[in-house]
Amino acid sequence: GIQVEQSPPDLILQEGANSTLRCNFSDSVNNLQWFHQNPWGQLINLFYIPSGTKQNGRLSATTVATERYSLLYISSSQTTDSGVYFCAVRVDTSGTYKYIFGTGTRLKVLA
Amino acid sequence: DTGVSQDPRHKITKRGQNVTFRCDPISEHNRLYWYRQTLGQGPEFLTYFQNEAQLEKSRLLSDRFSAERPKGSFSTLEIQRTEQGDSAMYLCASSFSVRGGSTYEQYFGPGTRLTVT
Numbered sequence: 001g002i003q004v005e006q007s008p009p010d011l012i013l014q015e016g017a018n019s020t021l022r023c024n025f026s027d028s029v030n031n032l033q034w035f036h037q038n039p040w041g042q043l044i045n046l047f048y049i050p051s052g053t054k055q056n057g058r059l060s061a062t063t064v065a066t067e068r069y070s071l072l073y074i075s076s077s078q079t080t081d082s083g084v085y086f087c088a089v090r091v092d093t094s095g096t097y098k099y100i101f102g103t104g105t106r107l108k109v110l111a
Numbered sequence: 112d113t114g115v116s117q118d119p120r121h122k123i124t125k126r127g128q129n130v131t132f133r134c135d136p137i138s139e140h141n142r143l144y145w146y147r148q149t150l151g152q153g154p155e156f157l158t159y160f161q162n163e164a165q166l167e168k169s170r171l172l173s174d175r176f177s178a179e180r181p182k183g184s185f186s187t188l189e190i191q192r193t194e195q196g197d198s199a200m201y202l203c204a205s206s207f208s209v210r211g212g213s214t215y216e217q218y219f220g221p222g223t224r225l226t227v228t
Contacts, residue, residue: 042222043219086154088153096166098159101146
């Protein structure tokens with residue numbers, strides 16, 4: 001089955017620093033989402049980005065579907081950015097589909 | 112709309128007992144998904160519904176697990192004869208899809224944390 005790998009697995013930043021998180025997937029996918037899981041476990045939507053580039057405040061994301069990767073950029077990081085970042089891809093199978101989550105990047109932003 | 116809600120938020124049960132969780136999706140969403148997440152891992156897909164029809168089931172969903180969405184609105188996930196390995200966060204998500212067309216982004220509920228002692 002499809003493999004979804006994220007890098008780096010862990011990241012520690014000083015407040016104000018920038019970072020790039022990567023999501024690689026091993027097969028064609030039909031859409032891709034980025035989520036932030038906060039310390040209470042809630043998954044928060046960041047981007048729905050099957051292809052192209054989107055920006056939302058200090059965050060932006062780029063998906064290059066033909067090369068099977070997506071990037072999440074965090075600029076001017078804040079302590080509230082801490083948590084785990086997941087990408088999730090949709091895999092279509094025989095008329096139905098399922099979502100596969102990546103391995104996650106655990107981010108800690110220090111004050 | 113207040114988003115996806117799940118009940119209960121926490122459940123502690125003894126091994127061998129049955130448990131049932133409820134998920135209420137965003138009202139106009141016709142697709143509903145169940146996931147399981149264990150500590151340090153990403154969510155794992157269990158099953159999803161298009162309205163009341165259950166269209167995909169993961170092999171993770173053993174015979175002890177059953178999910179329903181009887182009227183295409185809320186859904187329940189039941190685990191029979193719970194085992195300690197069932198301890199996890201159970202997440203529900205919903206989305207809107209157009210027949211024969213696009214499926215839009217999923218929105219997740221807060222989850223139900225199950226502890227089997």
